[in-house]
Amino acid sequence: MKTLQDILQPQNLVYTKPTLMNDRPMHYCPGCSHGMVHKMVAEIIEEMNLTDHTIGICPVGCAVFAYNYLDIDWIEAAHGRAPACASAVSRMWPGHLVFTYQGDGDFACIGTGESIHAMNRGENITIIFINNAIYGMTGGQMAPTTLMGMKTSTCPYGRRADLHGFPLKMTEIAATLEGTCYVTRQSVHNVAAIQRAKKAIRKAFTNSLEKRGTSLVEIVSTCNAGWKLSPVEANRWMEQHMFPFYPLGDLKDTTEQQ
């Protein structure tokens, strides 16, 4: 029989918390995609050795406290203004990695103007866009990305075109803009997806450092609290309903051609 001490040996190490993640308990609901994406971002910054010249812009939304979890310099933007903030920071520190981390309400609703214009200017920034089709932080209201028929607290009988209009595909719009160099849609619902998403964020960060224009990484995400589903059910629901409308994969990659 091996004792615990026998097991706790460096050669047996298969997983460790990224050193850029603080020890503070996260406020995210169990099963929420935010936690997973935070960890990936921490790992990538660490692996790319960018800690001392990275500035993150956090949103208003469930990720508002990102600065409590990732040990880098942060600026918290007003709701939706992160791309304007990132534009200024990247121009003030042109050698730095500047990224925003935004929900669908932040990026694709109240901040639509700032999002489109920052991308269209080709700001050398990365936008990580957490699309959970709902306003998580304020308790589950309708988002611009809420699916047709989907129930939220402000469309309790389901989203209807005549009352609420249609879900907005900001990532598709981003792909049409000259200023974007890399536009991709990913998810973090299983190990393979996590690995693909991580590769995508790493590529986006590289583009930003190499000043190729704006990179947008949408992560189709779960909000099990807002959707009122268990973590497992939320992942299943996302696969069944979100992926058909928000198909995963690269929408644009100008960096491949070079």
Next chain:
Amino acid sequence: MQQPQETMLLKGNEAIALAAIRCGCDGFFGYPITPQSEILETLCKEKPWETTGMTVLQAESELASINMVYAGGATGKKVMTSSSSPGVALMQEGITYMAGAEIPGVIVNVQRGGPGLGTIQPSQADYFQSTRGGGNGDYEVIVLAPSSVQEMADFIGLAFELAFRYRNPALILSDGVIGQMMEKVVLPPQQPRLTEAEIAQRYPWAATGRSKNRGSNYFTSLELHPEAQEKHNLHLQEKYARIRKNEVRYEEYQCEDATYLIVAFGSAARMAQKAIEDLRKKGIRAGMLRPITLWPFPSERIAQLSTQVKGILCTEINAGQMVQDIRLAVEGRTPVFHYGRLGGMVPTPDEIENALTEMIDNFSNENHE
């Protein structure tokens, strides 16, 4: 990079732009609006990105501009924006966030008449918006009121100095008269922009990228626990008290022997000064106090003068805004009157003279009763 001082004939708006480059400004973010578009236009024509390395960006809106200033200021850089009244209304979100997160930055408002889209003619109707905080929460903005093209140039450097000293937004409250008129200006010599090392050393709070020898620098105005938010508010209030104590600025004109006092700021002070010259010729001992900082307001000095004079006339290009601060300072010790024109109309020195004469007539009538 040090150049000698240079005298030029400039519009107020042009003076702002050239002084910004010369004081080592790192970034300007703005959106066109009359009567201040020459600020952005002059900067674009000067292309300082090729000389000092200063960034000039035409943003998609004033909302974006001010949020660029918010984040640019957080990096420890000298950043600014300019606009006119409706655009500054849109900026109030960013200004309260700057105040809350204690981020320095400079905003220039070349005021026009309102409300709403109003008019493109000059006005001082944004006094309340500037000094009462147009955004949400308990906060103050340092407000400087230039009354000449020279002061437009001088106050850029001063505004940055105060903004960084107190980590607070500073606003230059000008108007269409000062923005558009041409006067001789002595421009400051060219200052170099700060280097990355200088910023890290002078502003250890700035978002420069977390180095190994410090923890994360982050900017937020959010605090969910009311005890902590109250503590933060008290800290801000303590800072505002220091600013009130140290930074009140005003100018006096013929106050020594004055029996009547005019209080006016910005372009209205120019008209009032002319009115005083004429009144003095007629033997009326009028003097003027011109607040240079509208916040912090020179309440103490006005209170002192209120015991010396028979009455105070506040002339503004609005319906009566600063007059409220004067009344608060005077506390009923002497009568306070207001004369203003609205909606883009500017009072003439004659009108001001008449308003003061009328005020004096009122007194003598009362005395006979």
